[in-house]
Amino acid sequence: MVTTTALEAELLRLAGSVPDPELPVLTLEDLGVVRAVHLRGADAVEVELTPTYTGCPAVEAMSRDIERVLREHGMREVAVRTVLSPAWSTDDITPEGRRKLRESGIAPPRVRAAGGPVSLALGPTRTRSSHPSGPAGTDPAAGSAVSRAATGPVEPVACPHCGSADTELLSRFSSTACKALRRCRACENPFDHFKEV
Amino acid sequence: MTATVPTTAALALGDDALVLSHRLAEWTGHAPVLEEEVALVNIALDLLGQARFLLSMAGDEDELAYLREERAFTNLQLVEQPNGDFAHTIARQLYFSAYQHLLYGQLADGDGPFAPLAIKAVHEVAYHRDHAEQWTLRLGDGTDVSHERMQRACEALWRFTGEMFQPVEGLDVDWAALEATWLDTVGDVLRRATLTLPEGPRRGAWSAGAGRQGLHTEPFGRMLAEMQHLHRSHPGASW
Incomplete structure (x- = not known):
């Protein structure tokens, strides 16, 4: 049984209050990346x-910021250790974090159903006018092993600007590896979507 | 849980990730559209993260990446193949990401030293695989020209695919099952893309495949020279 002292709880709160270097609207607590x-x-x-992604370059900046904050709180020696297990998932982003993402124009990740890429749309090709699996927001890769595990209807990615569910994928990767680029068909604004992992 | 680090396996998987990451990063400034450049480089970044973790299991990541000679690298010959045209890059991505996704899936289900990385990376690689599949469908089932070029790329890289299923010491993997599933899934994507599964040899004395033993194709030396020259010319350089 691991017990947490009052000081440890306080230091955890301080470490969690550090803003994310790439998405400064979020704290590390909102993101769910400070484990202990x-x-x-x-x-x-x-x-x-x-780390959010294995190759996330923000980890080094996060470590430096945590060290600085805890040193300011009287800690002489601060060691930040990167742990991979248990793996971070977008489900670790708090409800507060999701609200902040939406408010800053980034569609938050949906709660994962069974994992894997979801809700990516392939436009018409030579031999198919549109994907057979249905309306916008469904899974074009439904026949692939990657997303075969996903079951049931997938919740559409709503536009963070106008709330419309009628949005389309522009690119699977956006300004950072953790986001995809989408466009709202209703208000025509492009927006980032925090991808589910 | 194995007590000692299986260095051979850490280097093999780490070199695959490192070398493909470098190849994909070569698209920076050259990709057909901005979104695609961002996608390819983001995939490269994911792979670089994997490489750092894996090479660090085997030793000092910088020394291993920048100071080893060509024959000490044990990556698959597939990942060192030059980018070629966009279809070649996508065919390489299709073949490799399907393999890596299935391989990490098996490692994630085990309790060996690679499970923590595999559990995490398998979700990232699922996006790489989806990216490659969607482009394969788009190019194969696109125009006459894109169809023909995609078919040619699939044929050209086919002889490098047999090597992927050569057992790697230290990995608890059912290689025969991996190969069967890989053939099924890649075949399925190609069929949906109106492309034909290549029929040429995938292994044998006359086909490629000894990257795991440190034997590489000619373009690899030139790639390493570019990748390593800065670190070798200015040891310890940083910015």
Whole structure:
């Protein structure tokens, strides 16, 4: 049984209050990436941080910011350790984090059904006018093993600007690896969508 | 849980990720459209993250990436193949991402030293695979020209695909099942893309495939020279 002291809880709160370097509207707590804080003596602490994506370059900036904040709080020695397991998922983003994303014009990730890419649309090709699986927002890769696990109707990605569910994919990858680029057919604004992983 | 780190496997998987990451990054500034450039480089970044983790299991990541000679790399010959035209890049992505997705899926289900990475990366690779599949459908079932070029690319890289299923020491994987599933899934994508599954040899004395033993194709040396020259010319350089 691991017990958390009041100081550890306070340090965890401080580490969690650090803004994400790439999405500064979110704190690391909103993002769900600070896993634990362990005191290793009176003024030495170890922080467990998990990356969103394996190659996420923001991890180094996050570590530096956490070190700075905890040093300001009297910690002499701060070690930030990157842990992969249990793997981070977009389901770890808090409801508060999802609200902040939407408010800053980024469609939050949907809660994962069974994993894998969802809701990507392939336009008409030479031998098919549109994908047989249905209206916008359904899964074009339904025949592939990647998304075969996804079951049931997939919730559409709503436009963070006008709320319309009538949106289309422009690119699977956007300004960062964790986002896709979409466009709203109703208000015609492009927007980023935090992809489900 | 294995007590010792299976270095051979960490290097093989790490080199696959590193080398393909570098190849994809070569598209920077050259991709057909901006969105595609962003996509290819984001995939490269995911792979670089995997490479850093895997090479760090085997030793110092920078030394392994920048100071090893060509014959010490054990990546598949498939991933070192030059980008070629866009169809060649997509065919390489299709073949490799389907393989990596299935391989990581098996590793994620086990409890070996690669499970933590595999559990995480399998979700990222699913997007790489989807990206490649959608482009294969788009190009194969596109215009006459895109169809013909995509078919040619699939044929050209086919002889590098047999090597993927050569067992790697230290990986607890059912290679025969992996190969059967890979053939099914790639065949399915090609069929939906109105393309034909190539029929040429995938392995054998006359076909390619010894990257895992450190034997590489001619373009790999030139790629390494470009990748390593800065670190070798200015040891410890940083910015």
